[in-house]
Amino acid sequence: MKITRFMTDHGIRHEALRAIALASYHHAQTNPRAVMYGRPLTKEKYDASRWIIEPFHRLFDCCQENDGAGAVLVVPADRARDLPHRPVYLLGAAQGGHHRSAAPVHNAPDYASAHFKTVARNMWEMAKLGPKDVDVVQAYENFTGGVLLSLVEHGFIDPATVNEFLTLENLEIQQRKDAHEYQRRQPGRVLHARAGNGERECPPAARHRRQPGGEPAGRCRPWRPHGDAGQQPRPRHGGHPVSTALPAGLPAPGIEPLTAPYWDGTRAGKLVVQRCRGCHKHQWGPEWVCHRCHSFDLGWEEVAPRGRIWSWQRPHHPVHPALNGYGPYTIVLVELPDADNIRMVGNLLCPPDAPVTIGAAVEAVFEPHDAATPPYTLVQWRVAG
Numbered sequence: 001m002k003i004t005r006f007m008t009d010h011g012i013r014h015e016a017l018r019a020i021a022l023a024s025y026h027h028a029q030t031n032p033r034a035v036m037y038g039r040p041l042t043k044e045k046y047d048a049s050r051w052i053i054e055p056f057h058r059l060f061d062c063c064q065e066n067d068g069a070g071a072v073l074v075v076p077a078d079r080a081r082d083l084p085h086r087p088v089y090l091l092g093a094a095q096g097g098h099h100r101s102a103a104p105v106h107n108a109p110d111y112a113s114a115h116f117k118t119v120a121r122n123m124w125e126m127a128k129l130g131p132k133d134v135d136v137v138q139a140y141e142n143f144t145g146g147v148l149l150s151l152v153e154h155g156f157i158d159p160a161t162v163n164e165f166l167t168l169e170n171l172e173i174q175q176r177k178d179a180h181e182y183q184r185r186q187p188g189r190v191l192h193a194r195a196g197n198g199e200r201e202c203p204p205a206a207r208h209r210r211q212p213g214g215e216p217a218g219r220c221r222p223w224r225p226h227g228d229a230g231q232q233p234r235p236r237h238g239g240h241p242v243s244t245a246l247p248a249g250l251p252a253p254g255i256e257p258l259t260a261p262y263w264d265g266t267r268a269g270k271l272v273v274q275r276c277r278g279c280h281k282h283q284w285g286p287e288w289v290c291h292r293c294h295s296f297d298l299g300w301e302e303v304a305p306r307g308r309i310w311s312w313q314r315p316h317h318p319v320h321p322a323l324n325g326y327g328p329y330t331i332v333l334v335e336l337p338d339a340d341n342i343r344m345v346g347n348l349l350c351p352p353d354a355p356v357t358i359g360a361a362v363e364a365v366f367e368p369h370d371a372a373t374p375p376y377t378l379v380q381w382r383v384a385g
């Protein structure tokens, strides 16, 4: 959702991510020990690959599993001079996150970020170099969107020029005479497992799918909007609409002292969030301390159950066995303008192919799970109107 928001903010097209995937496969064809050696990727194959998560994660945008280990031997420069290989000098290294990067992830102040900005600045200062001094970049990120953010936040690309710059032609390493020699001496030290790759490139077998709250597979209506089944007022839920979008068998929320007031609120059909008694600001998710004024005096208040879509995604795979056969389903990050623009994650009740608009107004729909132990009520969202 961070990358969706970033791409939306800067008008970045999907082709930029495609170029990153194509470049990775392109370079793999020059290395016999690369995982994807002998398996070139074309634009057509990329475009035809199945969705993993909309709006930007097609199959080839995603990382394969990469269990393994690597090591870099670091020795003092004077010691390195005695070793048989030409040394590589480490000019700068930095790690860390930026302000509030450890906060509840969807409420970090700088949301559409991979948190490289502070670290990159420190690294450049240490190395006494800048992006313009660099000839070759290896961005080790597990998804194409991560590479995009890494290149931008290390200063290699201005977001305004991403569409123009990120093409296969611009990302291709120019083959030099010594490049082949290098690869002969340094065959890829790959970490990636190869098993099963062929299966993953195949589209999923045709299968019956059912939407939460919809008809079982095989009925005349293959899809049905999420939550159609029970949007009727219930007195206990304060007259707000009620949905029955999700199936039974999902894990119950972990209700603990810190979060209990929120869950008590949803059972009563109210959206209740934390508000600091010191600075009077709302915050989400629940924390023991106010992250603005550091007060421990936090209370809870009901807020208007409405907001606007800040970002979204649509997974095409079940994340729990109870969701087998359901989906794709739509997840939204909702910003609450009436509560200091805090953001909370929820499902958007909509058809699986419904367009989603960042900024669209949404309203809460309460979904009781009365048969669960303990009973709980979820907050879902639907487009207002």
Ligand SMILES: [Zn+2]
Binding pocket: 276, 277, 278, 279, 280, 281, 290, 291, 292, 293, 294, 295
């Ligand atoms: Zn405060």
